[in-house]
Amino acid sequence: MAINLKELVNSDASLISRRVWSDEAVYQLEKRAIFGKTWLFLGHESQIKSAGDFVQAYMCETPIILARGENGDIHASINSCTHRGLPVCRSDHGNTKRFICPYHNWSYSVDGSLVTIPQERAIKCKPDKRELGLKKVPRVETWRGLIFGSFNEAIEPLEDYLGDMKFYLGAWIDRFPGGIEFIGSPHRWVIDTNWKLPVENQLGDVYHGPHLHASIIAADSEAGIEIDNYAYNVVPTKGHGASFRLMPEDTPTDKIAWGFETPVGQLGSDELKNYLRSVQATAEAQVGPVRARMKGLAYGVYPNLSFLWSNAGFKVSHPRGPNKVEYWSWSVVPADAPEHLKQQLRNNHASFFGPGGLLEQEDSEAWIQQNIGANIDFADDRMLYYGLGLGEETTHPDLPGTVTTGANEYYARAFFQRWREDLLAEVDG
Amino acid sequence: MSALERQYQVEQFYYREARLLDNREYQSWLALIHPEIRYSMPGRSNPMVNNRERGQQDMISVERELEGLDSNGLPIRDENYAILWLRVDRAYKMNSWAENPPARTRRIIGNIEILDDDGDTLQVVSNFHLFYARPGLRDFFYAGQRRDTLIRQDSSFQIRCREIVMDMADINVPTLGLLL
Numbered sequence: 001m002a003i004n005l006k007e008l009v010n011s012d013a014s015l016i017s018r019r020v021w022s023d024e025a026v027y028q029l030e031k032r033a034i035f036g037k038t039w040l041f042l043g044h045e046s047q048i049k050s051a052g053d054f055v056q057a058y059m060c061e062t063p064i065i066l067a068r069g070e071n072g073d074i075h076a077s078i079n080s081c082t083h084r085g086l087p088v089c090r091s092d093h094g095n096t097k098r099f100i101c102p103y104h105n106w107s108y109s110v111d112g113s114l115v116t117i118p119q120e121r122a123i124k125c126k127p128d129k130r131e132l133g134l135k136k137v138p139r140v141e142t143w144r145g146l147i148f149g150s151f152n153e154a155i156e157p158l159e160d161y162l163g164d165m166k167f168y169l170g171a172w173i174d175r176f177p178g179g180i181e182f183i184g185s186p187h188r189w190v191i192d193t194n195w196k197l198p199v200e201n202q203l204g205d206v207y208h209g210p211h212l213h214a215s216i217i218a219a220d221s222e223a224g225i226e227i228d229n230y231a232y233n234v235v236p237t238k239g240h241g242a243s244f245r246l247m248p249e250d251t252p253t254d255k256i257a258w259g260f261e262t263p264v265g266q267l268g269s270d271e272l273k274n275y276l277r278s279v280q281a282t283a284e285a286q287v288g289p290v291r292a293r294m295k296g297l298a299y300g301v302y303p304n305l306s307f308l309w310s311n312a313g314f315k316v317s318h319p320r321g322p323n324k325v326e327y328w329s330w331s332v333v334p335a336d337a338p339e340h341l342k343q344q345l346r347n348n349h350a351s352f353f354g355p356g357g358l359l360e361q362e363d364s365e366a367w368i369q370q371n372i373g374a375n376i377d378f379a380d381d382r383m384l385y386y387g388l389g390l391g392e393e394t395t396h397p398d399l400p401g402t403v404t405t406g407a408n409e410y411y412a413r414a415f416f417q418r419w420r421e422d423l424l425a426e427v428d429g
Numbered sequence: 430m431s432a433l434e435r436q437y438q439v440e441q442f443y444y445r446e447a448r449l450l451d452n453r454e455y456q457s458w459l460a461l462i463h464p465e466i467r468y469s470m471p472g473r474s475n476p477m478v479n480n481r482e483r484g485q486q487d488m489i490s491v492e493r494e495l496e497g498l499d500s501n502g503l504p505i506r507d508e509n510y511a512i513l514w515l516r517v518d519r520a521y522k523m524n525s526w527a528e529n530p531p532a533r534t535r536r537i538i539g540n541i542e543i544l545d546d547d548g549d550t551l552q553v554v555s556n557f558h559l560f561y562a563r564p565g566l567r568d569f570f571y572a573g574q575r576r577d578t579l580i581r582q583d584s585s586f587q588i589r590c591r592e593i594v595m596d597m598a599d600i601n602v603p604t605l606g607l608l609l
Contacts, residue, residue: 054477094477184502185474189600192566215525216515267511331503339501346497347507356470356506356605358515361527364603368566 003029005423013416014387020416021194021374026423027322033426034303034419035060037152039161041305041316042066042076042137044182045145046335052095052110055185058318058326059149064137065089065099066147067110074142076149077112077134088134092185099134108134144173145180146314164236164400165301168244171291172258172309175283178336182314183346186328189355193367194374195304195319196419198327201363202308202315203241203300204233204411212362223261231297231406234399239302239418241411244309245295246399253280256295261310264348275341279334290398300411302418311359313349323371329354386412439553439579440541442586447536447557450608455517458608463580463587468513470506470593470605471495495594505595505605516608527604533562534607551579551586557609561602569602571595575609 003025008017019026042057043066054067056079063079065088079087081101088099088108098115100107107116112134120126137149141158143166148158159166173180191198201208206227210219217223230245247256254273257280259265265276283292296309306315312333318326331349333342353360389408396403404410430438442461449458462468473494482488496502519525537558545552559571578590593609 089477090475091477092474096477184496184500185472187472187503187505187600189605212526215519215522263511263515267509342501346503350497350504351506351508351512354503354505354605355600356607358512358519358606361604361606362525365527368603 003427005420005427009416009420010383012387012390013413013420014385014390015383016386016416017380017383018374018376019380020419021196021371022322024322027319029423029426030319031060033423035151035319037150037155037422037426038303039139039141039148039150039155039158040303041301041314042140042147042149044147044180044314044330044332045074045142046181047093048074050095052097053093054089054096054110055093056089056091057149058316058328059137059151060319063087064149065110065112065134069109069111073111074140074147075111076137076140076147077108078137080134081106081108082114082132082134083117112136144169162301163240165240165242165299167291167400168234168236168242168294168296168299169301169307171244171287171294172296172307175258175279175286175292176334176336177282177286178334180332181335181342182330183333183342184331186330187350187354188326188328190320191325191327191364191367192323193325193364193371194322195317195325196415197367197370198315198317198325198363199300199304199306200412200415201367202298202306203415204235204243204298204409206231206233206243206297206406208366209297212366213359215362216359222255226295227297227406230295232396232399233404233406233408233411234396234401235393235404235411235414236401237302238414239300241300241415242401243297243299243406243411245297246290247293247295249293251293253277256280256293257283258295258309259312259345259348261295262348262352264344268344272341272344275337300415302415308349308353311348311353312345313353315353323375325367386416435546436541436543438584439543439551439586442579443538443541443555447538451534451536453520453531455520455608459514459517461586461588462510462513463589464510466510466513466588467590468506468508468588469498469504469591470595470609472497472503472505473595491594498592506593513608516606530564532603533560533564535560549581550589551577551581553577553579559607559609561607563603566603571597571602571607571609573609 008020040059047055048068051070057064057066065077065079067075069075079089081088083106086103088101098107105118114129114132138153139150209217210224226245234242254260257276259276299307304317313329315329331346333345352358386409393402393404393410478488497504540556542554555575561569573595576592579586580589
């Protein structure tokens with residue numbers, strides 16, 4: 001069917017059609033207009049520390065090998081043999097000198113160059129191997145060890161793309177003098193939902209917490225009260241989002257320090273608590289007085305990267321068609337924390353927001369049920385309402401970007417305004 | 430006690446545990462859990478095989494696929510009594526939406542093998558098949574192995590340590606947060 005984008009999302013994006021999440025034609029357009037054009041998250045440098053280290057990644061549905069080359073460079077190559085198209089790497093991670101295609105054993109170095117064609121000896125006209133390497137992702141850049149790739153050769157530099165999102169990401173990452181480390185392999189699981197629904201959830205949907213998760217986080221809990229009093233949603237650039245509490249200056253350390261908010265921190269050893277206090281003690285020196293008072297909630301980087309502050313996870317929502325997602329979620333810890341404390345801190349993620357997570361199970365249930373609602377018939381005249389706080393967005397002297405209270409849905413309107421612009425640009429060409 | 434009697438006793442313990450969980454009698458189930466329990470589910474990935482491992486058992490061992498229990502990798506779950514208590518507690522709340530209406534489960538526990546018994550403590554492995562139906566969605570199938578440390582308690586046991594190895598290639602079930 002032909003898509004009328006202006007009918008899918010109204011002008012201020014306060015009304016959105018269910019087809020945005022469920023239509024196959026919309027999804028095919030998203031692939032070209034968004035996943036073919038933007039920066040996409042691939043992984044973190046701590047996953048590929050040594051020459052020959054590699055991990056798997058995805059850019060939308062396209063499989064990528066992310067590897068550290070002999071000279072320390074980072075390479076992102078499409079995991080598909082130039083000869084017959086098979087994946088040349090079948091492992092999730094490891095260290096190697098060569099990727100070897102199973103079918104005829106064409107072999108590639110970790111930077112994607114074609115090294116050997118075993119059949120070459122038996123033919124006279126030799127192919128030019130320099131032309132037959134794995135297809136490279138044309139742009140790969142990093143910020144704070146976070147590696148992004150883009151299929152768009154002309155895209156702006158990553159740091160410009162992130163813009164003021166760096167201020168908010170840095171509020172967490174930069175408080176650790178040694179930076180951050182992605183620990184182990186990501187959790188990967190399949191959810192019957194559209195890729196944008198997990199993204200929206202973490203882009204600024206602060207107020208689902210005390211409702212959807214009320215069995216764990218009651219509205220009158222400390223977190224619920226802090227959200228009522230101190231929560232901000234900020235849109236640094238349309239499509240990105242940061243939600244957090246900006247705590248008062250006289251807040252006691254244990255009520256603000258990262259890591260204290262979860263059962264892992266609350267029930268943790270004195271040693272763990274003292275470590276978390278020591279991080280907070282140097283936070284002002286590391287990130288300045290405003291960001292040291294930030295107690296984050298969740299972030300989103302356009303189009304499909306999310307970050308959870310308290311439970312310390314980076315997440316990517318990889319589309320698998322309009323109605324399926326392969327969700328990847330990494331546990332992140334301070335790189336210079338003692339190893340045994342990292343092992344405790346990783347459970348902030350695992351038992352709460354991994355596929356067996358106490359809180360995740362309500363989130364994925366909501367995303368599945370939303371997606372059911374996005375697929376129903378006879379309700380196209382009842383667009384979904386994204387208008388809470390329409391026109392109430394403002395600015396704040398200490399917070400770069402467009403600022404709203406926690407209940408305002410500007411974060412989602414801004415996302416869908418950008419989404420519509422990206423799709424229109426592709427259609428109008 | 431003969432080896433047969435001991436085997437019977439352990440099997441009966443697991444059957445009772447499965448019945449409590451399938452009947453959603455989670456608070457009764459919690460009484461089978463030792464206060465010092467470590468309850469874990471390792472992550473499972475496919476690491477690249479080193480050429481030098483060719484022809485060796487290690488190349489295809491299950492253990493090399495598991496991560497995050499004693500290493501720096503990432504487990505799917507690594508929990509103590511407090512977290513299991515939270516999981517049990519939420520089952521009795523109306524607003525635990527992932528379990529409202531509650532899932533229907535049926536566990537089959539088998540291949541129960543006592544690997545070691547020092548008189549007080551037993552090392553036991555068992556397999557499970559779990560049918561899981563969530564009303565409004567569809568039916569799911571879980572399979573895996575449990576590696577338990579049981580402590581003798583009067584005429585029965587308490588679970589001191591449980592490591593759950595899941596067998597699915599892709600995690601395509603609604604949750605791995607079940608009591609398994």
